[in-house]
Every structure is written in structure tokens, then in C-alpha cells.
Amino acid sequence: MRRQFLTASLIIFMVQFGLLFVTQSMNWLFFITVPLFILGVYDMFQHHHTIIANYPIGGRLRYVMEVLRPKIYQYFIESDTDGTPISRIYRSVVYQRAKDTLSTTPFGTQLDVYETGYEWINHSMNPLNPEEAHDINLRINVGGENCKKPYSLSVFNISAMSFGALSSNAIMALNRGAKLGGFAHNTGEGSISEYHLRYGGDIIWQIGTGYFGCRADDGGFDADKFKERAHLESVKMIEIKLSQGAKPGHGGILPASKNTQEIAKARGVKPHTEVDSPPRHRAFKGLDGLLDFIVKLRELSGGKPVGIKLCVGIPEEFEELCKLMNEKNIVPDFITIDGGEGGTGAAPIEFSNSIGMSLRDGLIIATDLLREYGLRDKVKILASGKILTGFDIIRCISLGADACYSARGMMLALGCIQALECNKNTCPTGVATQDKGLVRGLVVEDKYVRVANYHRKTVESVTEILGAVGLHHTKELNRNHVWRRVSPTIARTYEQLFPTKVMGSKL
Structure with a gap:
């Protein structure tokens, strides 16, 4: 009936x-x-x-x-290892480290070590003593010969997440955690808000195609506004966003309903109006113009490190960029490689699932091309895309990165429960919402310590892995260190699968 x-x-x-x-x-x-x-x-x-x-x-x-x-x-249904986007086993690692509780595993690994795709790093018969491992310095100096204010960057940092995508309390907790832990906080393309500045944590200011924070009335780039903010003491690096892994080659729209007074003030736009972020930049044309723009921002910022962020797409375009770097003798201080597995609050499913290279492949292509054109020693490479643990960091660095970012890991440290409601303004933990009733539940005084704990414990795990391998610094890592199972009976090192290119071989 x-x-x-x-x-x-x-x-x-x-x-x-x-x-x-x-x-x-x-x-x-x-x-x-x-x-x-x-x-x-x-x-x-x-x-x-x-x-x-x-x-x-x-x-x-x-x-x-x-x-x-x-x-x-x-x-009630998923196991510890099959949840997506991030499985329970790794969410638990972040939660435990953030709360500074027991993070060891009982009864052995839950992973199938004979499954194709399983990866590991081999230990040494002569590991470092705990005192030696404890003294490992995991900071990277970012800034080339034309940079007057180089920055000492942690090996692990907060990836780009804008105020607007995240709540005010989430931004404050992340930045205060970065201050406590001595690592950097990327603003995302939503620019620098008052919440980024309240606790004085180190900031990487991301400049997107909307030029938020340095936006002219016509939507273009305003050099004077940029100069004013770039000289803030908290701003340590500038990152020009060309694309992101979750939606490469795709612009965005800030709906009028979400463009509140606070968000509009941070972004330098009129409140309660719809604001577009186009797919490409207006301040320059082509790769040649990009390099000139890097020089311009470096000068306007007073000599701070300036880099670019992209999800690798057509390899020939990245190779053309390398050629131009040599021809013009202009090199960004850093390049951030974002993987197609990267997260976002909202993106078209085709872009999230089927456009842009994964972090591993993009990192390999970018690193190899920079080596072949003799540029690798002149530019630092940062990696971003589902990086949660010390082994994730080790793996990226072995492929060619110098340091890493994490977005979803830091969100989990704040208390995110992977409710998958980032795009609905209904985040139950107050992380990815502007609903003040929900935001109130995220207590900054509690959560910032968890962010710092997660960072500290993860970096400690990197030093422990290095000690087990018998290395004194991440600079000693290479593709020979990490193994990948390619079948139930065959395993290969990354060097065997992706041979390192000869420095300067294309010059």
C-alpha cells in the first residue's frame, strides 16, 4: 500500500x-x-x-x-583502510598526534604489504642514535640570489585554504598553531584577513587570478595595494597561484550570498556582490610575462621570496617555462606542485576526478625538467596533495621536493570529521562554514595547540624515519630510498621506475 x-x-x-x-x-x-x-x-x-x-x-x-x-x-560500514578521501587509519593518526596521545599501532600493519602499489623505505643496518636523530634540522632556506629576505621554511606547513572557505576561528587556530610551532600558513587566494594577523604566525600570501587583497576596481592587479600588504612583517613569502590540483584550469565564483562584510574586507571587494576569479591571470600574458611578474612582485615586496603554484598539466608547457628561465635568467624562488588528488571545498566532479596530474607524476616531471635545464639548485620545490604523515613527506622529498604542505591534515587536526559538507555551509565542526552558531563550537584556545602538536609529531616522525635509514637530513634522500610494489612478486625503487635525469643535459 x-x-x-x-x-x-x-x-x-x-x-x-x-x-x-x-x-x-x-x-x-x-x-x-x-x-x-x-x-x-x-x-x-x-x-x-x-x-x-x-x-x-x-x-x-x-x-x-x-x-x-x-x-x-x-x-558502521567502512573499514580502517578503505574510507575515502582519507581512510580511518590515517584520520586516526592525525587525531592522535593533534591530541598528543598514543599514536602507536597494535598487532602489526593493517596494510597488505603484497598489494600492488604498496610503498616503503628500507632501513639501514647502521641507524642513527636517538640523540643524533633529534638534532636533525628540518628547515629549508627559500630565496635565490635576487632575494633580499630569504625565509627559513619548515619541512611541513599549512597549505592554501582561504578565509571564506574556512571559518574565522579555523583561520585563527591555524595561524596561532603555526606561530607556536614555527611553521608557515598559506592564506589561499582569499588573501590576508585580520584573523591571519591576530597571532603573528608566518604567512605565505597567495595571489590568485582574482588578485584578492591587491585588487583594482576593474578586477586587475593593484601594485600599491600589493606593496602595502607584502611589507607586513608576518608575510614571509609570496605565491602566485596558476592552478590548483582539485580544479586545475578552472576559475571560481564568490556568490553574493557568501560575500559578507568580513570576507569582502579581506579580499578588497564590494560586499554582497558576486565576484569572479577567472581561469587565468590578467596582470601578465604567457610564460614570458609570468617571469617578469615574479620580478615585479619581488621588488614590490622588498625582496621577499616569490614563487608559483600549479598543478602540472601539459609537460611541454612546463619545459617551455624552464627554457625561458634560462633565456631571461629569471627563476622563481620556489615552485609549489599541487597534485590532482588535492582537496577543495567545492569543485566540478570532472575537474576533481579527471583533470590534472597526480602529485607523484607532476613532481617527477617538474623536478626532472628543472634538472635537465640546470635549474634545480636555483629553485626550491614544495609539494601539496594528500600529505598526512611523515612517510608522505619522505616520499615526496625522495621524488624531488624540498618541503611539503598539508591542508586536509591540518583540518583534521582542527577537529574535521570528514563529514563531506564543506560546500554546504553546514560543517558540523565549525571548520568549513561561516555559520556563526557552528563556528562558535571551534574553540581557538584549544585547537591551536592541536595544530602545533600535529605538526610537531609529524616532523618528529620524519626525523625518526631518517634516523632509521641512517641519514642526517632530508637533502640526502633520493629515489633509491623508496620502494614500490609493482606486482605481488616484484618491487622496484623509484629510481628504477623513474630514473633521475642528468643535471644540465638539455643545455
């Missing part, structure tokens, strides 16, 4: 209505059945949802289950 809920509510309603005349008293069920009956009648005659029209009242349970499905799956 397709309308049993409606029939039941009608029967109960009629019984209650009859009792009203007999007993002259109204039962509490009356106040439930009347609204249900009215809702059921409405469901029968509405034309937007077929299931609700065919199954009044009861059909609405389908939509309730759609809301509950991700939660039920995460907590």
Missing part, C-alpha cells in the same frame, strides 16, 4: 477527532497527526518529487537516508 503513512495519520486523526467530542479533551497525538495529514495531502499534489507524490510522507524517508548515508557508512 503506497499511502500507508497518509492513511494511518488520517485514521488516527479521525479517532482523535471523535474522542474530542466524547471526552471533551484533546490528546497530544492530535497535534502530531494533523500536521502529518496536511503534509501528506501536500505531498500527493506537489509535482517536484515523484517518490514523495507516489508515497506521501513515507517517501520523505529517502531524503533522510541520503543525508544519513555518509555518516552511517563512515561509522
Whole structure:
């Protein structure tokens, strides 16, 4: 019977209505059945949802289950290793490190070490003593010969996440955690807000195609506004965003409904208006113009490190950039390689799933081309894309990176539960929402310590891995150190799979 809920509510309603005349008293069920009956009648005659029209009242349970499905799956169905985008085993690592609690694993690994794709690093018969490993300095100096204010960057930092995508309390907790832990906080293309500056944590200011924070009235680049903010003491590096891994080659729109007074102030736009971020920059044309823009920003910032961020796309275009670097003798201080597995609050599914190279492949191509054109020693490479653990950092550095970013790892440290509601303004943990009622639940005084803890414990794991391998610094890592299983019976080193190119071989 397709309308049993409606029939039941009608029967109960009629019984209650009859009792009203007999007993002259109204039962509490009356106040439930009347609204249900009215809702059921409405469901029968509405034309937007077929299931609700065919199954009044009861059909609405389908939509309730759609809301509950991700939660039920995460907590009752998925195993520790098969959850996505980030499995429970790695979410637990972040939570435990953030809370500074026990992070060891009982009874052995849960991973299938014979499964194709399994990766590991081999230890040495002569590992370092704990005192030697503890003294390893995991900081990287960023800034070339034309940089007047080089920056000592941690091997592990907060990746680009804008105020607007994240809440004010999330931004403050991240920045205060960066201050406590001595690492850097990338602003994302949403620019520098008051919340980025409140606690004085080191900032990497990202300049996107919308030029937020240094935006002219016509949407172009304003050099004077850039110079003013770039000279802030907290700003240590400038990053020109060409593309991001989650939606490479795709611009964005800040809807008028989300463009609040606070967000508009940070971005330098009019509040309550729709603002576009186009797919490409207006301040320069082509790769030649990009290099000139790097020089311009370096001068305007007073000599701070300036780099670019991109998800590697057409390899020939990156090679052309390398050629131009040599011809013009202009080299960015750093290049951030973002992988296609990178996260975002919202992106078209085709872009997230099917456009842009993964971090490993992009990192290999970029590193090899820089080596072949004799540029690798002149530019630092940062890696971003689902980096959560010390081994993730080790793996990226063995492929050619100097340091790494993490976005979702830092969100988990803040308390993110992977509710997958980043694009709905309903984040239950107050991380990715502008709903002040939800934001209030994220207490900065508690969460910033967790961010710093997660960073500290993860960097400590890097030093422990280096010690086990018998190395004194990440600079000693190379592709021979990491192994990858290519079949149940065959394993190869990264060097065997992706041979390192000869320095200067294309000059």
C-alpha cells in the first residue's frame, strides 16, 4: 500500500477527532497527526518529487537516508583502510598526534604489504642514535640570489585554504598553531584577513587570478595595494597561484550570498556582490610575462621570496617555462606542485576526478625538467596533495621536493570529521562554514595547540624515519630510498621506475 503513512495519520486523526467530542479533551497525538495529514495531502499534489507524490510522507524517508548515508557508512560500514578521501587509519593518526596521545599501532600493519602499489623505505643496518636523530634540522632556506629576505621554511606547513572557505576561528587556530610551532600558513587566494594577523604566525600570501587583497576596481592587479600588504612583517613569502590540483584550469565564483562584510574586507571587494576569479591571470600574458611578474612582485615586496603554484598539466608547457628561465635568467624562488588528488571545498566532479596530474607524476616531471635545464639548485620545490604523515613527506622529498604542505591534515587536526559538507555551509565542526552558531563550537584556545602538536609529531616522525635509514637530513634522500610494489612478486625503487635525469643535459 503506497499511502500507508497518509492513511494511518488520517485514521488516527479521525479517532482523535471523535474522542474530542466524547471526552471533551484533546490528546497530544492530535497535534502530531494533523500536521502529518496536511503534509501528506501536500505531498500527493506537489509535482517536484515523484517518490514523495507516489508515497506521501513515507517517501520523505529517502531524503533522510541520503543525508544519513555518509555518516552511517563512515561509522558502521567502512573499514580502517578503505574510507575515502582519507581512510580511518590515517584520520586516526592525525587525531592522535593533534591530541598528543598514543599514536602507536597494535598487532602489526593493517596494510597488505603484497598489494600492488604498496610503498616503503628500507632501513639501514647502521641507524642513527636517538640523540643524533633529534638534532636533525628540518628547515629549508627559500630565496635565490635576487632575494633580499630569504625565509627559513619548515619541512611541513599549512597549505592554501582561504578565509571564506574556512571559518574565522579555523583561520585563527591555524595561524596561532603555526606561530607556536614555527611553521608557515598559506592564506589561499582569499588573501590576508585580520584573523591571519591576530597571532603573528608566518604567512605565505597567495595571489590568485582574482588578485584578492591587491585588487583594482576593474578586477586587475593593484601594485600599491600589493606593496602595502607584502611589507607586513608576518608575510614571509609570496605565491602566485596558476592552478590548483582539485580544479586545475578552472576559475571560481564568490556568490553574493557568501560575500559578507568580513570576507569582502579581506579580499578588497564590494560586499554582497558576486565576484569572479577567472581561469587565468590578467596582470601578465604567457610564460614570458609570468617571469617578469615574479620580478615585479619581488621588488614590490622588498625582496621577499616569490614563487608559483600549479598543478602540472601539459609537460611541454612546463619545459617551455624552464627554457625561458634560462633565456631571461629569471627563476622563481620556489615552485609549489599541487597534485590532482588535492582537496577543495567545492569543485566540478570532472575537474576533481579527471583533470590534472597526480602529485607523484607532476613532481617527477617538474623536478626532472628543472634538472635537465640546470635549474634545480636555483629553485626550491614544495609539494601539496594528500600529505598526512611523515612517510608522505619522505616520499615526496625522495621524488624531488624540498618541503611539503598539508591542508586536509591540518583540518583534521582542527577537529574535521570528514563529514563531506564543506560546500554546504553546514560543517558540523565549525571548520568549513561561516555559520556563526557552528563556528562558535571551534574553540581557538584549544585547537591551536592541536595544530602545533600535529605538526610537531609529524616532523618528529620524519626525523625518526631518517634516523632509521641512517641519514642526517632530508637533502640526502633520493629515489633509491623508496620502494614500490609493482606486482605481488616484484618491487622496484623509484629510481628504477623513474630514473633521475642528468643535471644540465638539455643545455
